[in-house]
Structures are given as structure tokens and as C-alpha cells.
Amino acid sequence: MYIKQLEFTNYRNLQDGCLHPSESINVICGSNAQGKTNLIECIWLFTGGRSFRGAKEKELIAFGKEFSRIKLAFFSEGRDQTLELLIEKGRRKAVLNGVPRSYLSEIVGKFGAVVFSPDHLTLVKSGPEERRAFIDGAICQIQPMYASLLSRYKKILNERNTLLKSIPYHPQLSETLPVWNESLAACGAKITRERAVYIQALSVSAVRFYDGISKGKEKLTVAYKMNCKADTGSDESEIYAKTLERLNSKQQEDISCGYTTSGVHRDDLIIRINDRDARNFGSQGQQRSAVLSLKLAEAAMIEQNKGEAPVVLLDDVLSELDTSRQQYLLTKLSGMQVFITCCEKTIPTDHCIMVEEGSISCQT
Ligand SMILES: Nc1ncnc2c1ncn2[C@@H]1O[C@H](COP(=O)(O)OP(=O)(O)OP(=O)(O)O)[C@@H](O)[C@H]1O
Ligand SMILES: [Mg+2]
Structure with missing residues (x-):
């Protein structure tokens, strides 16, 4: 998968224009506050995901403008494809290969990308919510069908929570709780199983990448922690049974709290370096390397599953890596289309994208 052309109108500080990147490594070069991250963020939006900076739609639109339009021509699944996004205050509309899509979820999985920016260090530093996300x-x-499983779980969870809040005023409503417990456990078990299987495979690559980045000096371990306390290798029915048992046993506590205290929305990813929790004991460099390894592993998983590598977006990753680590990283990325930002042109490339006050020019 690679981008052939990117067009932008009224996108943040980027001057309206068009970009034709190289199929291999593109170095996005420019001083601070020129628009490098804006460009990376713009590409990422075509995955159907939210801005990795947590920006709202209106923040993506250039100051003083009413809308932003970005368009991507890319090669994937053996053919040329297009994806267009119209960003307005409070909403985004997508057009895939000329066909308007009602929901953004319909474009998820069409354009594959993996992004790493300093914002992603929250993956190690923040709470479990970031890791589940x-x-x-x-x-x-x-x-892509996994997204509908997640929204179904969220809907059941919200309805159960509403019920829990009503029970103190209408105790007879507690009779309906067992049905909600079963629905939540059934949907949750599917999600937990998917996540556990994914993490098991991801961790193999992530551990290998970390070993390479740290030159074999440190060891990364990544494991999925189920709130229902089932073993990692458990199948869906075992996870269902454990989840339901826990929901039933915590029912009184849930009624007193007014929300669901157990379930897949409480699962976590445990990231350890040299057998110590990376969040509490990892250095900045170790945390950065751990997140980078997880992201590279994510790219490898996409390639394995879809038969083509995703586009790799790396923002501010080079500044903290020494030359040999930079070299390791670039070697691992060969064969993929990469966009990598830096303030000074330090890495050899056949394609440099200069960004100056939002104006983009290519040097080949
Ligand atoms: N909606 C917007 N409209 C116009 N300009 C914006 C908008 N949002 C952000 N900007 C401007 O874009 C500029 C560039 O931001 P960006 O984060 O891309 O810089 P950068 O090149 O990545 O810098 P650094 O090297 O410091 O990370 C900022 O100065 C910011 O004020
Ligand atoms: Mg930046």
C-alpha cells in the first residue's frame, strides 16, 4: 500500500496544494511549528481514526475557514483507489472511490497506516483506557467488523449502567439484571478473546523489535490482562463463564456504585521492560522504544493479515535515537512507504518534503 497523491484544502496551516510522495522513505523536514505534524495527522485521518492529537473537527480546519477537504490517491489491493474527506465543524464525510459513505466506520481498514508521535507515549504513561484504545x-x-462488536458492547454497558442507577429507586428492576449480565458477558467474551489472540501475536514481533532497538540489552514483555481473570489461552466459552461469574458476584457492588465495575472495559495491556512495569520504572528512552516497538509490530500484523504493508507515519522519532538506532529503524522499514519528520535533514533519502510556514515543496 502506498500513497500516490495527497491534496489538501484549508487543512490547518498547510497551504492548499498537492503532494506526490516517494514509494519508500519520505523525510518531512522543516523548523519547529511549520506544519510537519499537521501533514502526518492529515494522512492519518484517512484511516478513519480520530486525530492522534485528540483534536476536534473544527481544529483541523484552517483558521477563518468553514470547511477542509483532503483527498488521497493510493494504491492498495492491486488497484488505484481514492479517498476524500470533507471536514466540517462537528462532522466528517467520506467518499471512497467516488462513492459517498454514510458512516466513517465504513472506511476503516481501506487505507492502512500506523502512526507514532510523542502523543503516543501515553500508551505506556497513561491509564488502561489508552492501551485498550x-x-x-x-x-x-x-x-473492520470488530468495530461493530465494540459499539454493541458499549450500548449494552450504557443500558446496564442506566439500569443500575435506577434500581435504588425501583428495586423490582433488579430482576432484569441477569439478562443484561448475560448479554454483556457474551459480547465482552468475544472482544476479550479477539484482543488476547491479537496481543499474543503482536507481542512476538514487538519483543523482537525491542530487542533490535536495544541491541539485545533489554527485554520487553507484553501481555493482555483480563479483568475476568481467565488464563491467556482460554477460549470464548471459558471467558464468557468467568466474565458472567464476576458480573453476578459483583452485582450488589455495581448497584451501590451505579455503574459496572467488572468486564472487558476494565482489561489492560501489561508492558514490562526487564520484568518491571514500564509505566512506573521505564526511562523516557525505554518507554519511547517500547511504544515504537509496539507500533512497528502493529505494522507487521497489518502486513501479515492483509498481505500488504501499511503506510508508516513517524513524527519526532529520530531526535532521541542515536545513529545506529536510527539505522536499525530505517532498515526495518525498508519495503514500506514511510513518512518521517525531522528538523534537520540528517538521514539519507531520495525524497525530502520541505515544510515552511505550511508551504510544501519536494526535493528529489
Ligand atoms: N486550524 C489551524 N489553522 C491554521 N493554523 C493552525 C491550525 N492548527 C494549528 N495551526 C498551526 O500550525 C502550526 C504548525 O504546527 P505543527 O504541529 O504541524 O508544527 P511542526 O512543524 O510539527 O513543529 P514541531 O517541529 O515543533 O513539532 C502551528 O504553529 C499552529 O499554530
Ligand atoms: Mg511536530
């Missing part, structure tokens, strides 16, 4: 986003890219 990482796993869910990654699975969605290779299995």
Missing part, C-alpha cells in the same frame, strides 16, 4: 484501533484496521 490502541488494541481496539489496531484490530479494527485488520478486522
Whole structure:
């Protein structure tokens, strides 16, 4: 998979124009605050995901403008394809290969990309929600139907929580709880199983990448932690049974709290370096390398599952890596289309994209 052309109108500070990147490594070069991350973010939006900076739609539109339009021509599944996004205040509309799509979820999995930016360090540094979002986003890219499983779970969870809040005022409503417990456990078991299988495969690559980045000096371990306390290798029915048992046993607690205290929405990803929790004991460099390894592993998983490598977007990754680590990284990325930002042109490339006050020019 690779981008052939990218067009943007009214996108953040980028001057309206068009870009024809190289099929291999594209170095996006420019001083601070010129628009490098804006360009990376713009490409990422075509995956159907939200801005990795957590930006709202209106923040993506150039100051003083009413809308933004971005268009991508890319090669995937053996043919040329196009994807267009119209961004307006509060919403985004997509057109895939000339056909308007009602929901953004319909474009997920069409254009595959993996992104790493300093914002992604939250994957190690923040709470479990960020890690679950990482796993869910990654699975969605290779299995778009997984997104509907997630929204079904969210809907059941919200309805159960509403019920829990009403029970103190209408105790007879508790009779309906067992049905909700079963639905939540059934849907949750499918999600947990998908996540556990995905992480098991991802961790193999991630551990290998970390070993390469740290030159074999440190060891990364990644494991999925199920809130239902089932073993990693458990099948869906075992996970269902454990989840249901836990929901039933915590029912009184849930009624007192007014929300569901157990379930797949409480699962976590455990990231350890040299057998210590990376969040509490990892150095900045170790945390960065761990996230980078997870992202590279995510790219490898997409390639394995879809038969083609995703586009790799790396923002501000080079500044903290020494020359040999930079070299390791670039070797691992050969064969993929890569966009990598830097302030000074330090890596050899056949394609450099210069960004200056939002104006983009190519040097080949
Ligand atoms: N909606 C918008 N309209 C116009 N300009 C914007 C908008 N959103 C952000 N900007 C501007 O875009 C500029 C460039 O931001 P960007 O984060 O891409 O810089 P950068 O080149 O990645 O810099 P750094 O090297 O510091 O990371 C910022 O100065 C910001 O003010
Ligand atoms: Mg930046």
C-alpha cells in the first residue's frame, strides 16, 4: 500500500496544494511549528481514526475557514483507489472511490497506516483506557467488523449502567439484571478473546523489535490482562463463564456504585521492560522504544493479515535515537512507504518534503 497523491484544502496551516510522495522513505523536514505534524495527522485521518492529537473537527480546519477537504490517491489491493474527506465543524464525510459513505466506520481498514508521535507515549504513561484504545484501533484496521462488536458492547454497558442507577429507586428492576449480565458477558467474551489472540501475536514481533532497538540489552514483555481473570489461552466459552461469574458476584457492588465495575472495559495491556512495569520504572528512552516497538509490530500484523504493508507515519522519532538506532529503524522499514519528520535533514533519502510556514515543496 502506498500513497500516490495527497491534496489538501484549508487543512490547518498547510497551504492548499498537492503532494506526490516517494514509494519508500519520505523525510518531512522543516523548523519547529511549520506544519510537519499537521501533514502526518492529515494522512492519518484517512484511516478513519480520530486525530492522534485528540483534536476536534473544527481544529483541523484552517483558521477563518468553514470547511477542509483532503483527498488521497493510493494504491492498495492491486488497484488505484481514492479517498476524500470533507471536514466540517462537528462532522466528517467520506467518499471512497467516488462513492459517498454514510458512516466513517465504513472506511476503516481501506487505507492502512500506523502512526507514532510523542502523543503516543501515553500508551505506556497513561491509564488502561489508552492501551485498550490502541488494541481496539489496531484490530479494527485488520478486522473492520470488530468495530461493530465494540459499539454493541458499549450500548449494552450504557443500558446496564442506566439500569443500575435506577434500581435504588425501583428495586423490582433488579430482576432484569441477569439478562443484561448475560448479554454483556457474551459480547465482552468475544472482544476479550479477539484482543488476547491479537496481543499474543503482536507481542512476538514487538519483543523482537525491542530487542533490535536495544541491541539485545533489554527485554520487553507484553501481555493482555483480563479483568475476568481467565488464563491467556482460554477460549470464548471459558471467558464468557468467568466474565458472567464476576458480573453476578459483583452485582450488589455495581448497584451501590451505579455503574459496572467488572468486564472487558476494565482489561489492560501489561508492558514490562526487564520484568518491571514500564509505566512506573521505564526511562523516557525505554518507554519511547517500547511504544515504537509496539507500533512497528502493529505494522507487521497489518502486513501479515492483509498481505500488504501499511503506510508508516513517524513524527519526532529520530531526535532521541542515536545513529545506529536510527539505522536499525530505517532498515526495518525498508519495503514500506514511510513518512518521517525531522528538523534537520540528517538521514539519507531520495525524497525530502520541505515544510515552511505550511508551504510544501519536494526535493528529489
Ligand atoms: N486550524 C489551524 N489553522 C491554521 N493554523 C493552525 C491550525 N492548527 C494549528 N495551526 C498551526 O500550525 C502550526 C504548525 O504546527 P505543527 O504541529 O504541524 O508544527 P511542526 O512543524 O510539527 O513543529 P514541531 O517541529 O515543533 O513539532 C502551528 O504553529 C499552529 O499554530
Ligand atoms: Mg511536530
